[in-house]
Amino acid sequence: MSSLIYSLVKPILFTLNPEQAHDLTLNKLHLASKYPPLLLPLEKMYGASVPKLPVKCMGIEFDNPVGLAAGLDKDARALPAFSALGFSGVELGTVTPKPQPGNEKPRMFRLLEDQGLINRMGFNSAGVDVFLSNLSALKKNDRNGAVVGINIGKNAATSIEDAHYDYVSALHRVYSQADYITVNISSPNTKSLRDLQNENFLDKLLLQIKTAQRKCGKVHKRYVPIALKVAPDLQEDEIETIAELVLSHQFDAIIATNTTIARPDSLKSKYAHEGGGLSGSPVKDLSTECIRQFYGRLKGRVEIIGVGGIANAEDAWEKLLAGADFLQIYSLFIYQGPSMVGEIVQGISNKVTEHGFDSLAEAMEHLRDKV
Numbered sequence: 001m002s003s004l005i006y007s008l009v010k011p012i013l014f015t016l017n018p019e020q021a022h023d024l025t026l027n028k029l030h031l032a033s034k035y036p037p038l039l040l041p042l043e044k045m046y047g048a049s050v051p052k053l054p055v056k057c058m059g060i061e062f063d064n065p066v067g068l069a070a071g072l073d074k075d076a077r078a079l080p081a082f083s084a085l086g087f088s089g090v091e092l093g094t095v096t097p098k099p100q101p102g103n104e105k106p107r108m109f110r111l112l113e114d115q116g117l118i119n120r121m122g123f124n125s126a127g128v129d130v131f132l133s134n135l136s137a138l139k140k141n142d143r144n145g146a147v148v149g150i151n152i153g154k155n156a157a158t159s160i161e162d163a164h165y166d167y168v169s170a171l172h173r174v175y176s177q178a179d180y181i182t183v184n185i186s187s188p189n190t191k192s193l194r195d196l197q198n199e200n201f202l203d204k205l206l207l208q209i210k211t212a213q214r215k216c217g218k219v220h221k222r223y224v225p226i227a228l229k230v231a232p233d234l235q236e237d238e239i240e241t242i243a244e245l246v247l248s249h250q251f252d253a254i255i256a257t258n259t260t261i262a263r264p265d266s267l268k269s270k271y272a273h274e275g276g277g278l279s280g281s282p283v284k285d286l287s288t289e290c291i292r293q294f295y296g297r298l299k300g301r302v303e304i305i306g307v308g309g310i311a312n313a314e315d316a317w318e319k320l321l322a323g324a325d326f327l328q329i330y331s332l333f334i335y336q337g338p339s340m341v342g343e344i345v346q347g348i349s350n351k352v353t354e355h356g357f358d359s360l361a362e363a364m365e366h367l368r369d370k371v
């Protein structure tokens with residue numbers, strides 16, 4: 001029934017261009033988030049059928065291993081609705097310190113034949129003030145208590161040399177409202193942003209972020225973990241460097257990965273050569289390989305959130321075995337609709353039981369490294 005509803009809604013949404021469809025959907029979810037009785041049907045139809053499969057990541061308890069990836073709710077307008085759909089964690093943002101419009105439209109493309117998306121949104125953001133006022137107005141309506149991640153970025157007008165000012169100021173602003181914070185240095189759509197992944201920039205940036213985290217921790221008397229979100233286009237030596245830096249600066253997690261700038265030959269869509277970041281099925285293997293490489297170096301000392309092209313429980317399981325402790329989805333959620341959250345969690349839960357384990361953590365402890 002729940003997947004039937006999306007199969008009726010999707011053809012209508014897909015007659016609109018992707019950004020219009022996104023805005024329309026988000027406006028509806030925003031409305032439902034403001035008036036909690038409107039959340040009940042979502043909860044009944046979707047959230048209620050997501051089995052409990054608790055996991056711990058960054059010291060935070062999640063009800064199940066599937067969260068919503070950053071970029072869908074950039075201005076924190078629909079936390080309660082996404083939570084009602086069954087996501088155990090919702091990563092809001094990327095939010096920038098000041099409002100900015102992002103790139104010119106069109107800037108989002110559906111690669112239907114490839115089950116992918118290309119976007120070059122460029123951090124369109126209402127800015128941190130509006131973001132926080134939206135979040136504080138809506139958070140109380142989230143009855144399901146999803147974990148709130150806040151993904152922060154820099155304004156386009158800020159130079160790469162000054163980027164740390166933006167990250168530190170955003171971190172100070174969002175700290176008290178976040179269960180965890182993500183430092184996004186891997187969007188391909190903000191000029192030179194990915195240069196922050198280079199050793200010199202990154203070492204300084206991580207130091208400044210840790211200093212800010214310590215200060216905020218004292219003020220708010222609460223430790224908020226911090227994750228670093230990376231690109232799937234990193235070379236092995238870059239992965240090595242980043243792994244060493246997150247270890248030495250004691251970051252809490254790596255989020256692997258953002259969208260790719262690669263364009264596999266296998267792409268069939270006429271939009272394949274649009275500029276921007278490619279996500280969905282075409283990024284799946286790149287992202288899993290990136291997780292595997294980070295896990296090989298980090299071995300659980302810094303946890304990994306796996307994201308990129310997850311379409312079903314098989315894809316999810318593959319990422320968990322590669323080293324992910326928690327998962328996020330975005331693009332395939334657009335193609336398949338909300339029932340996929342419950343289907344993936346149920347599928348993972350079945351695999352845990354089939355292998356004879358009582359919890360996902362126990363299954364991973366035994367099955368990882370042996371595959």
Ligand SMILES: Cc1cc2nc3c(=O)[nH]c(=O)nc-3n(C[C@H](O)[C@H](O)[C@H](O)COP(=O)(O)O)c2cc1C
Pocket residue numbers: 069070071072074093094108117119121123151184187229257258259279280281283307308309310328329330331332
């Ligand atoms: C339209 C769109 C906008 C996105 N915006 C952001 C963003 O603002 N910040 C971010 O960290 N990732 C952003 N992402 C990347 C996703 O969070 C995710 O890392 C990536 O799409 C891979 O996962 P998927 O294949 O499940 O979509 C965006 C992705 C899409 C498709």
